[in-house]
Amino acid sequence: MNAPFDANGTSRREFLGTSGLVIGLALPMGGRAAAAPAKAAAPFAPNAFVRIAADNSVTVIIKHIEFGQGPATGLTTIVADELDADWSQMRIDFAPANDPLYKNLMFGTMGTGGSTAMANSWMQLRNAGAAARAMLVEAAARKWKVPAAEIKVSKGVVSHGKRKARFGELAADAALLPVPEKPVLKTPDQFTLIGTDVPKIDTLVKTTGTAQFTMDTRRPGMVISVIQHPPAFGGTVKAVRDAAALKVPGVVAVKAIPHGVVVYAKDTFAAIRGRAALDVDWDLSKAETRSTEAMIKTYAEAAATPGKQAEAKGDAAAAIKGAAKTIDATYIFPYLAHAPMEPLDVVIEPREGGADVWMGSQFQVGETAAIAGVLGVPFAGMTLHELYAGGSFGRRATPAMEFAVEAASAVKALGGKTPVKHVWTRETDLLGGRYRPLVVHRAQGGVDARGEIVGWDSVIAAQSFMIGTPFEDKSKGYDDSMMEGVTESSYDFPAFRAGFHVMQNGVPTLWWRSVGNTHTAYAVETFLDQLLELGGQDRIAGRLKLMKDDRAKAVLRRVAELAGGLDAKSGRARGVAFHKSFGSYVAQIAEVSKGADGLPKVHKMWCAIDCGIAINTNVIRAQIEGGIGYGLGHALYSEITLGEGGLVQQSNFDSYRSLRIGEMPEVEVAIIKSGANPTGVGEPGLPPTAPAIANAWRRLTGKAVRRLPFAHGDNA
Structure with a gap:
């Protein structure tokens, strides 16, 4: 019900058709709505946080990674309350990597951390929900030829006397109206969902196994890569003897990159066995060797x-x-160590002029840009498919984006054309710093x-x-x-x-x-x-x-x-x-x-x-x-x-x-x-x-x- 993905596990990025309403807002913390009118059937609307479809579903665009801490539910709750929606009609989708549209207002770039998800989004998403509500009300007022002030909204239904309409029935008309510059926000005593125990919006997809994590992602022709890092921090590769590793059934290649030695295989087990068979000489002359x-x-x-x-x-x-x-x-x-249940992982599929990336990214723009830099392609050619992640506790938020760089280096070393799922094992994670x-x-x-x-x-x-x-x-x-x-x-x-x-x-x-x-x-x-x-x-x-x-x-x-x-x-x-x-x-x-x-x-x-x-x-x-x-x-x-x-x-x-x-x-x-x-x-x-x-x-x-x-x- 709340999955942000289609049946094939592909992230939905397209906006809805002519029967939908897209609300595009550029809202600072104390914010004003964008003055430009929303247009129906727009393929993409800048700063779009709210989508309302003809089927009466309301989709909230989540700009923060969801790794179990709850922003998908919290951000949706804010919008739903200001919109006066019913919780059952709410859906979520994850935002693409786009700083102008989805930056963390406290960071200046897309990112999740410092317990800022709710704090930086509070007024932004309240305004998004309130603007959408005001437009639906105005659409109903014009349709029924009654004053907007007399119209009520409750649990996804707009009404005036005996006349009633669901959001989806008004979406197309509302989409043609200008976005209010200063939508009227609720006072705390008017909140109906904020402050309550609404169920987490991703519980169903997680309990049924339909939520998509990087570990679930498969691409045609994809290989699995694992890495052997130096035994001491700061060490580098001196020489690699890979004959035994290449004899392991399923192993397709072994490559040295600046971060260590990568083993590529048709499946994870073969990759891990191949790594165990490596014989590597390490240069530890500049490594940290103190106890x-x-x-x-x-x-x-x-x-x-x-x-x-x-x-x-x-x-x-x-x-x-x-x-x-x-x-x-x-x-x-x-x-x-952070030891999240899902260690670091990413799928990178190169294509002409860019690449598709599937991962739970904590710094969406930073990591996408890092991958683009290693592959030598423009950022504009990149598409990040943001996924759920199995925990982080800070581990996915690296200032140098080095995991993204490592994974992209593994892709490049293999020739830069094959889809690669780069996976850290538990041992890689705990030994990896x-x-x-x-x-x-x-x-x-x-x-x-x-x-x-x-x-x-x-x-x-x-x-x-x-x-x-x-x-x-x-x-x-x-x-x-x-x-x-x-x-x-x-x-x-x-x-x-x-x-x-x-x-x-x-x-x-x-x-x-x-x-x-x-x-x-x-x-x-x-x-x-x-x-x-x-x-x-x-x-x-x-x-x-x-x-x-x-x-x-x-x-x-x-x-x-x-x-x-x-x-x-x-x-x-x-x-x-x-x-x-x-x-x-x-x-x-x-x-x-x-x-x-x-x-x-x-x-x-x-x-x-x-x-x-x-x-x-x-x-x-x-x-x-x-x-x-x-x-x-x-x-x-x-x-x-x-x-x-x-x-x-x-x-x-x-x-x-x-x-x-x-x-x-x-x-x-x-x-x-x-x-x-x-x-x-x-x-x-x-x-x-x-x-x-x-x-x-x-x-x-x-x-x-x-x-x-x-x-x-x-x-x-």
């Missing part, structure tokens, strides 16, 4: 010094020196004789993956992925300083779900918990006293109310944590006991979130639950480590441990009612999880865990 422990030693030595200053208030050093009691703590955060960066964070703080916190100093030693890329902010000298959550804190300390060291490292790193907040929330919230205890303060009241923002206080109070406080029955303990990220306020309480394996057993998590206007409460709860599960599993078990020679020691889920379904705690979520514009949801649920658990664990056992994961030997 994790060697890196941590270097990082910790740096963090022990003040570093460059990112933010300061008062004289933190003097305040701590004069404190009655102090704490000095060093936190170690490991490399983490672009991890959450390794971080060492030193925190110092003190309380006075009354128990009040008087000073706080944080120094972070971390690698930057933005410096040297278009995402670099040269005004700072560091990037927000290192410092966010420490700088611009929700807490107001009398004296505060944040310092940093940008560490040089050959391990490729990347955004990871909630980015810098994954480590800063843990360090800040566990250290704050200890400082409050050092001063004899209540863990909730002490936080409330330090908070600057009433919205922050509201979520902390709400989660305490939801959980019934921090008292737990015998053998268990509760911990609390708060963190603001991506514009959203989240507080969590965890209840834990000691498991049979000696690690925290988390029984329940309570969460309160203020993410502005709640577009779809079902999606919000799902994202909070998913963020808690993802954060819990990684905090307990997960780390990527490099051994001697810089070799990664984890290659699949047997060595990179994830949360199991039986370990998922009960989760209760309270969504704070708000009139503020929507903010992030996909990522903010994760940062408070690990510190809430750690704070409960310390209360239960007396053990402050300062090196993650909990399962690391240092915490025994």
Whole structure:
């Protein structure tokens, strides 16, 4: 019902015929509708977000990748509400790669990330839906010769007295009308779908197996390619002996490219067997060969010094020196892989003057342009068929678009004429880098004789993956992925300083779900918990006293109310944590006991979130639950480590441990009612999880865990 594809799995890009209505809008965040009139039967309408067909279906063009986080549902909900459509008539289609039409208004280019999908589209799609509604109403008013103000719209039906018409019956007439420059938007009290639990629009196609992922895509004459990367980051190919690989049935070719050695075969199994048979000499003279422990030693030595200053208030050093009691703590955060269930993959089919690309792309224009550049064809000759993707957590959002470049290089090396599906296996993914960066964070703080916190100093030693890329902010000298959550804190300390060291490292790193907040929330919230205890303060009241923002206080109070406080029955303990990220306020309480394996057993998590206007409460709860599960599993078990020679020691889920379904705690979520514009949801649920658990664990056992994961030997 909601599939954006036809029966053959080909993405529908054509607009509907003369009986359809196409709404083309160019809307900034505070936006105005385009003044040009919409024309029926247009083969394509610039900035088209809404299509209304004669069969009464309403298709919303989704400009963000859908990898399970819910923008297809959220964006459709916005349009449907302003349009006063019935949810059953809503459909979706994914936008092609086109910056002028479909750019992320917060990025300036097409892309999904930073929990911006709803925030950047909120007014844009409200205006799109409202304009379409106004045109349908005007078409009915002219047809029935009645004032437009007397016409009502509800659940996809336009009416005046006993006269009624469905959207599809008015579409052709409405398409001939001018687009309103300033369509009237609903007030929040008029919302009928926004803020409700409408079912996800892609549930049916995903549960019936008709949703199209890259793994599902087949093209005539296509071959499968897999790659063998160098064993250490920064290595290159010296020599390839491929005789054994070419003898594997189904293998058709072996080619060296700048990224490694590619094996091409008629099927995936043959390609993997061929790769296993390769004999490659690698040049590791410029590779990163340090072990994790060697890196941590270097990082910790740096963090022990003040570093460059990112933010300061008062004289933190003097305040701590004069404190009655102090704490000095060093936190170690490991490399983490994203490990999405569908690893990176793409199908590229070259043709004269261009290529067709099938993939779930997180940076649609960037990756399409990168592929075009490698193939030596113009961007105008490219067609991206955007598909569903099986997770990302940041992995599909690479600043250098290197996976797209690698895949295109594989196509080019084979002659540039054969369709190729380039697939990473789980081992390629976990060994292939672009991890959450390794971080060492030193925190110092003190309380006075009354128990009040008087000073706080944080120094972070971390690698930057933005410096040297278009995402670099040269005004700072560091990037927000290192410092966010420490700088611009929700807490107001009398004296505060944040310092940093940008560490040089050959391990490729990347955004990871909630980015810098994954480590800063843990360090800040566990250290704050200890400082409050050092001063004899209540863990909730002490936080409330330090908070600057009433919205922050509201979520902390709400989660305490939801959980019934921090008292737990015998053998268990509760911990609390708060963190603001991506514009959203989240507080969590965890209840834990000691498991049979000696690690925290988390029984329940309570969460309160203020993410502005709640577009779809079902999606919000799902994202909070998913963020808690993802954060819990990684905090307990997960780390990527490099051994001697810089070799990664984890290659699949047997060595990179994830949360199991039986370990998922009960989760209760309270969504704070708000009139503020929507903010992030996909990522903010994760940062408070690990510190809430750690704070409960310390209360239960007396053990402050300062090196993650909990399962690391240092915490025994």
